Amino acid sequence: MATLKDFAKKEELFTGGHRLCSGCGIPPIVRLVLRNYETPVVAANATGCLEVATTIYPYSAWRIPWIHSAFENTAATISGVETAYRALKKRGKIPGGDKDIKFIAFGGDGGTYDIGLQSLSGALERGHNFLYLCYDNGAYMNTGIQRSSATPFGCNTTTSPAGTVIKGKLEKRKDLTRIVVAHNVPYAAQASPHNWSDLAKKTQKAINTKGPTFLNVISPCPLGWYTKPEDSNKHARLAVESCYWPLYEVEDGVLRVTYKPKKKVSMEEWLKPQGRFKHIFKPGAEGLLEEIQSQVDEYWEKLLEFDGKPVY
Amino acid sequence: MSDKKSPPIGGVIERGGTAHEYTTGGWRKFKPVVDHEKCINCLICWVVCPDSAIIAEEGKMIGFDMEHCKGCGLCASECPDKITAITMEEEAD
Numbered sequence: 001m002a003t004l005k006d007f008a009k010k011e012e013l014f015t016g017g018h019r020l021c022s023g024c025g026i027p028p029i030v031r032l033v034l035r036n037y038e039t040p041v042v043a044a045n046a047t048g049c050l051e052v053a054t055t056i057y058p059y060s061a062w063r064i065p066w067i068h069s070a071f072e073n074t075a076a077t078i079s080g081v082e083t084a085y086r087a088l089k090k091r092g093k094i095p096g097g098d099k100d101i102k103f104i105a106f107g108g109d110g111g112t113y114d115i116g117l118q119s120l121s122g123a124l125e126r127g128h129n130f131l132y133l134c135y136d137n138g139a140y141m142n143t144g145i146q147r148s149s150a151t152p153f154g155c156n157t158t159t160s161p162a163g164t165v166i167k168g169k170l171e172k173r174k175d176l177t178r179i180v181v182a183h184n185v186p187y188a189a190q191a192s193p194h195n196w197s198d199l200a201k202k203t204q205k206a207i208n209t210k211g212p213t214f215l216n217v218i219s220p221c222p223l224g225w226y227t228k229p230e231d232s233n234k235h236a237r238l239a240v241e242s243c244y245w246p247l248y249e250v251e252d253g254v255l256r257v258t259y260k261p262k263k264k265v266s267m268e269e270w271l272k273p274q275g276r277f278k279h280i281f282k283p284g285a286e287g288l289l290e291e292i293q294s295q296v297d298e299y300w301e302k303l304l305e306f307d308g309k310p311v312y
Numbered sequence: 313m314s315d316k317k318s319p320p321i322g323g324v325i326e327r328g329g330t331a332h333e334y335t336t337g338g339w340r341k342f343k344p345v346v347d348h349e350k351c352i353n354c355l356i357c358w359v360v361c362p363d364s365a366i367i368a369e370e371g372k373m374i375g376f377d378m379e380h381c382k383g384c385g386l387c388a389s390e391c392p393d394k395i396t397a398i399t400m401e402e403e404a405d
Contacts, residue, residue, distance in 0.1 A: 004354070004355040004356070004358065004359055005353075005355060005371035007359070008355055008358055008368040008371060009370075009371065012364050014364065015329045015331050015332040015364055016331070016332060016336065016363040016364040016365050016377060016379075016380030016381075017331035017332050017333065017334040017335065017336055017363075017379075017380055018331050018336075018363075019336070020362060022339055022362075022382035022383065022384040023362065023382075023384035023385070023386055024362045025362075026362070027361075027362035027363065027364070028359060028360050028361065028362055031359075031364060032359060054331065056331075057323070057325070058319070058323075058325050058330065059325075059330045059331040059333070059334050060325055060328055060329065060330050060331055061329065061331035061332075062328050062329065063328040063329040064328065065328075066328070193360075196359050222384075228385075229384035229385060229386070230384055230385030230386055230388065230389040230400075231389065232384075232386060233360055233386060233389070233390050234389065
């Protein structure tokens, strides 16, 4: 296992000077993930914060080959790139011969849970050799904080506004990691940037597994969560400690919970400092916090039942 | 990098990582300051920095890239509680 000192000695493939917000949760994930590659890597990127803010013409923050084509087809794009590489390699048309090249696709929750779901599903089913990394900040932050299917229950967004009658988003969030696991992929995991060693280990496993692999990483968003930029990592930590964002992996069909909090943090502690949940602590929203807590508890208990057991 | 008056043919960006030439240091309200005597070079600041603005050489934290640091304060808040080598100071006008 590489240490931070080892990682720091490697070349920075994602430069500063991008226009992502101060305190954004995405760049630390991308920087760490790219450092785990020992081979050249090609990235595809769905439309989203990461894409628009890192490639404002004529600047690019990427020191690797990078492609963006549209919102909904990142997984299809990387499938095509990977297939072209395999075909050219077979015909001996790759300069440098049999060089091993890896492929990664980045998408936000909008570009993965909602808009890019069909292309992701297709690419997973076809079994391309790539890693799909979803950074989940729980809404369409780039276009003005609209709800997505990853937005938590009860959350205030511009398209699920909390008012006097309706208290934020009425629907439960989609469990994308489970949907991906249902494709019988060899490796899928959930991670968080606050636990860099866990994220690095999972990335290593995903990179070194043949076939489609998937990482779902929570990404704190000071803009859309209405939190302080310096608290981003704290919020990622609380999301995990409260069991809202369980860290687990599914390797060859066997689920393993990789982190169990010694003492579960209450959802109140995590939600209270977040502006997007301030309405649930005001009069008129009685019972909402309890409802959120019971949903999280129920999910965590279910997950623990599967710990160490095959899920398909 | 071509200037705006003479863009390259086809608008091609000829190499990667050009964002490094764009400075975001002007976003800062607070600046990080490190006390090297307290610092244990754990490099937590380096891994949490969204702007690749912690300069690490030979496994040691040697300072900040102030041209790109946006002053988010993640390095200071994640610096281990017992160490607190990094603090945030108000940026002078």
